[in-house]
Amino acid sequence: MKTYNDLAGDGGSNFVGQVTSQLEKLRTRLDKIKHKIALMSGKGGVGKSSLTANIAGCLAERGYKVGILDIDLNGPSIGNLLGVPNDVKLNVDNDGVHAGEGAKGIKIMSMDMLLPTPDTPVMWTHKSGETASWVSMLENTAIRELIADTYWGELDYLLLDMPPGSDRIDNIKELIPELAGVVEITIPSSISQHIVAKSITKNNKVGVPIIGLIENMGGYSCPSCNADHPLFSGQDVEELCRQKEVDYLGKIPFDPRISEKTGNGTLFYSEHKDSPAAKAIDGTAEKIIKFIKSNS
Amino acid sequence: MKFLCIPCDEQMETQTDGIMPSDSKNLALKFKCKKCGHSIAMLTNKFETEFVSKIGVEMGGGSEEAKSPFNMVGNTLSQAKEILNKDKPAEKQELVWTDEAKERIQRVPFFVRNMAKKTVISYAQEHGVTVIDAKLMDEVREKVGM
Numbered sequence: 001m002k003t004y005n006d007l008a009g010d011g012g013s014n015f016v017g018q019v020t021s022q023l024e025k026l027r028t029r030l031d032k033i034k035h036k037i038a039l040m041s042g043k044g045g046v047g048k049s050s051l052t053a054n055i056a057g058c059l060a061e062r063g064y065k066v067g068i069l070d071i072d073l074n075g076p077s078i079g080n081l082l083g084v085p086n087d088v089k090l091n092v093d094n095d096g097v098h099a100g101e102g103a104k105g106i107k108i109m110s111m112d113m114l115l116p117t118p119d120t121p122v123m124w125t126h127k128s129g130e131t132a133s134w135v136s137m138l139e140n141t142a143i144r145e146l147i148a149d150t151y152w153g154e155l156d157y158l159l160l161d162m163p164p165g166s167d168r169i170d171n172i173k174e175l176i177p178e179l180a181g182v183v184e185i186t187i188p189s190s191i192s193q194h195i196v197a198k199s200i201t202k203n204n205k206v207g208v209p210i211i212g213l214i215e216n217m218g219g220y221s222c223p224s225c226n227a228d229h230p231l232f233s234g235q236d237v238e239e240l241c242r243q244k245e246v247d248y249l250g251k252i253p254f255d256p257r258i259s260e261k262t263g264n265g266t267l268f269y270s271e272h273k274d275s276p277a278a279k280a281i282d283g284t285a286e287k288i289i290k291f292i293k294s295n296s
Numbered sequence: 297m298k299f300l301c302i303p304c305d306e307q308m309e310t311q312t313d314g315i316m317p318s319d320s321k322n323l324a325l326k327f328k329c330k331k332c333g334h335s336i337a338m339l340t341n342k343f344e345t346e347f348v349s350k351i352g353v354e355m356g357g358g359s360e361e362a363k364s365p366f367n368m369v370g371n372t373l374s375q376a377k378e379i380l381n382k383d384k385p386a387e388k389q390e391l392v393w394t395d396e397a398k399e400r401i402q403r404v405p406f407f408v409r410n411m412a413k414k415t416v417i418s419y420a421q422e423h424g425v426t427v428i429d430a431k432l433m434d435e436v437r438e439k440v441g442m
Binding site (some may be wrong): 133 | 299305327347365366369
């Protein structure tokens with residue numbers, strides 16, 4: 001009697017062929033993007049998306065072609081931050097779904113762009129609880145489609161705005177083996193550093209290069225007297241970098257304008273270049289570029 | 297998974313036009329031995345069905361719809377922009393799907409939806425039916441033995 005390996009196909013479904021085709025499509029798309037960088041933090045609420053948007057703006061102003069993929073499927077915010085609202089008209093043709101174009105010409109793809117109204121949540125079935133066990137696998141497939149089926153054109157940088165937590169990096173590493181590295185982001189609080197330390201450890205264990213750590217909301221510059229005041233108490237973030245042997249990419253002082261959305265094509269970094277926060281973002285972007293150049 | 301007809305020692309083939317899964321996600325697929333013609337049905341439970349549906353492949357081979365961008369996302373989100381809902385049951389101009397029939401076919405997992413649609417359309421055409429409604433779909437399910 002024939003055995004499994006004696007049978008050439010699977011009787012007509014060609015699952016292997018379908019999966020191979022999916023991966024070829026993904027590879028073709030990724031090959032048009034020079035550098036892929038994930039911006040992440042084990043902790044939520046540390047300003048990942050705002051920083052991602054402004055670092056992208058820095059790169060775009062330096063003449064690079066930049067895109068951002070919002071991996072935060074359930075809490076997408078990049079579109080709003082960069083002026084690609086939920087009601088943007090999707091352009092679908094043989095090239096795929098065209099990325100939205102935000103401030104500074106930054107290409108954007110986000111779940112928010114796919115939903116019919118601003119307050120529509122990402123729900124995978126009509127019936128609650130039906131897919132709870134399968135959400136992780138389903139989201140992995142969704143991320144593959146968001147990368148592979150989006151027409152990005154040629155890009156120098158694709159920034160991945162990661163959701164809170166460190167679990168999603170496994171999927172990203174599998175989908176994008178050539179990932180240039182991750183930028184970790186923390187705020188100075190002890191709890192944030194505690195969790196980000198875990199994220200750094202995990203990335204080291206799974207072999208994802210760490211470009212460095214950004215200290216966000218590292219104090220508040222008083223607009224009246226220009227004196228710096230701390231917002232959070234915690235150990236020196238540079239000390240965490242020394243302990244974990246990762247580069248310190250800089251301290252971004254808190255500025256409430258950073259997270260303002262830009263419906264008119266503007267961006268905090270571009271509009272307030274003389275502010276301490278914008279200068280710090282600029283320095284951070286410079287270090288990221290330096291890392292990429294020295295590792296390319 | 298592969299299926300072997302033991303008497304013929306031949307691989308059984310997926311019957312792409314003979315599927316009518318129920319809404320409960322208990323997938324039923326037919327396989328047939330091309331040598332002796334013997335057919336079997338593969339019955340899966342909800343969890344086995346869910347597994348296949350989440351990796352973005354289709355039973356019976358990838359359809360043209362599967363090549364559309366955001367196929368899994370567009371067909372799995374409970375609410376998505378209209379442009380992503382490509383999977384409308386209206387291939388044949390002469391066939392009209394009632395709202396209830398449309399709703400029922402949309403409840404079929406997307407990775408077997410095209411096969412199910414093909415089954416219903418073939419049945420309707422063979423029987424000179426121009427309006428596909430829930431009653432016809434029940435009839436198809438009964439006739440194809442699922």
